[in-house]
Amino acid sequence: MTASDYQHLARDLVDPDVWDFIEGGAESERTLAANVAAFDRVRLRPRVLTDVSTVDTTVSLFGADFATPIGVAPTAYHRLVDAEGEVATAQGAGAAGALFVVSVFASRTVEDIAKASTGGLWLHLYWLSRRDVLADLIRRAADAGYQALLLTVDAPRIGRRWRDMRNGFAIPGDVTAVNVDEAVMAVTHRGGTGRSAIAEHAAQSFDQTVTWADLAWLRSQTSLPIVLKGILTAEDAALAVEHGVDGIVVSNHGGRQLDGAVAALDALPEVVDAVAGAMPVLFDGGVRRGTDALVALALGARMVLLGRPPLWALAAGGADGVAGLLQTATGELAHAMALTGRPRLADLDRTVLSYRVGGER
Numbered sequence: 582m583t584a585s586d587y588q589h590l591a592r593d594l595v596d597p598d599v600w601d602f603i604e605g606g607a608e609s610e611r612t613l614a615a616n617v618a619a620f621d622r623v624r625l626r627p628r629v630l631t632d633v634s635t636v637d638t639t640v641s642l643f644g645a646d647f648a649t650p651i652g653v654a655p656t657a658y659h660r661l662v663d664a665e666g667e668v669a670t671a672q673g674a675g676a677a678g679a680l681f682v683v684s685v686f687a688s689r690t691v692e693d694i695a696k697a698s699t700g701g702l703w704l705h706l707y708w709l710s711r712r713d714v715l716a717d718l719i720r721r722a723a724d725a726g727y728q729a730l731l732l733t734v735d736a737p738r739i740g741r742r743w744r745d746m747r748n749g750f751a752i753p754g755d756v757t758a759v760n761v762d763e764a765v766m767a768v769t770h771r772g773g774t775g776r777s778a779i780a781e782h783a784a785q786s787f788d789q790t791v792t793w794a795d796l797a798w799l800r801s802q803t804s805l806p807i808v809l810k811g812i813l814t815a816e817d818a819a820l821a822v823e824h825g826v827d828g829i830v831v832s833n834h835g836g837r838q839l840d841g842a843v844a845a846l847d848a849l850p851e852v853v854d855a856v857a858g859a860m861p862v863l864f865d866g867g868v869r870r871g872t873d874a875l876v877a878l879a880l881g882a883r884m885v886l887l888g889r890p891p892l893w894a895l896a897a898g899g900a901d902g903v904a905g906l907l908q909t910a911t912g913e914l915a916h917a918m919a920l921t922g923r924p925r926l927a928d929l930d931r932t933v934l935s936y937r938v939g940g941e942r
């Protein structure tokens with residue numbers, strides 16, 4: 582089944598306030614819409630007679646091999662939609678040979694998730710004020726076999742998500758961020774009419790003072806690769822290279838942070854050009870099909886991540902749903918590679934694309 586099939590099934594299964602939390606974006610949700618619309622503008626230039634009897638979707642990243650360049654983006658609290666939560670997501674991603682990036686606000690322990698996983702795992706972090714909590718979690722993740730750290734840099738504060746504010750949304754009490762010290766989570770505000778508990782919690786627990794210079798502290802804590810998520814400009818891509826990070830994710834957080842931010846796909850070419858091969862560039866935002874993945878890969882992404890679709894699949898089908906989603910998307914990608922006459926990921930370049938992506942610049 583496709584992402585859209587799982588979305589339709591999930592809608593009837595998930596609590597309406599949780600549904601709004603998953604689906605929603607910031608303010609007018611313009612950037613959320615733009616992420617998906619950007620793919621609608623693209624058309625492909627197929628080449629023919631190239632021997633596509635074997636199509637290869639395998640990709641390696643930081644020394645690990647993946648069956649597919651389509652992975653799972655970090656999203657908080659998977660137990661909101663499935664009793665097994667991230668353990669089921671890890672089983673599904675592993676079955677598909679896909680990367681799973683585990684949110685710092687996961688609702689299962691990093692150790693339990695690692696035990697359930699047969700694939701690659703990275704740990705995502707928000708920069709909490711409590712550096713001792715971060716340091717401890719980084720150590721646990723390394724011990725449990727996580728292969729990289731992904732620091733999200735587009736959320737010093739949480740975007741103004743009116744659905745959550747109007748719903749007075751708070752994570753239900755039986756779902757908790759089990760990997761984060763209770764002292765950090767204790768500041769969680771209950772939300773209430775007109776307020777989002779998630780935004781209030783972040784306002785109290787995230788460190789808004791961090792700058793590029795602070796990355797040296799993170800580097801000192803681990804020998805794992807460090808990937809920055811939430812880069813949208815050539816300027817910041819150049820700074821990322823300068824500061825010696827190991828990879829970046831071009832992302833606008835699925836339209837959940839700065840409304841009006843450029844569509845993720847439109848930002849991808851300038852970032853890829855600025856990085857100029859110095860490190861892998863990943864991509865997320867609006868990918869709903871394998872054919873969308875092909876477009877981002879053609880623009881220079883090494884891997885693409887899905888945010889909302891794995892939550893839909895998890896809600897509708899648990900681990901099997903997540904595996905099914907990733908396998909279907911990978912199948913679509915392989916088909917599109919065959920039908921564009923590019924049977925290897927290395928064959929995918931901008932000549933695949935007919936329309937210019939990247940806005941007016």
Ligand SMILES: Cc1cc2nc3c(=O)[nH]c(=O)nc-3n(C[C@H](O)[C@H](O)[C@H](O)COP(=O)(O)O)c2cc1C
Pocket residue numbers: 602603604616654655656657684685686705733810832833834835836837865866867868886887888889890
């Ligand atoms: C319910 C939900 C929770 C999320 N939680 C996180 C998070 O904890 N950390 C993070 O960096 N991004 C988070 N994201 C953003 C995703 O990692 C990703 O950037 C975005 O969903 C990609 O867009 P897509 O949903 O169109 O695929 C979340 C997104 C959703 C929908």
Ligand SMILES: O=C(O)C(=O)c1ccccc1
Pocket residue numbers: 657686736739779783834837
């Ligand atoms: O990152 C997000 O988009 C998000 O929804 C979230 C969830 C929990 C805590 C902080 C942010």
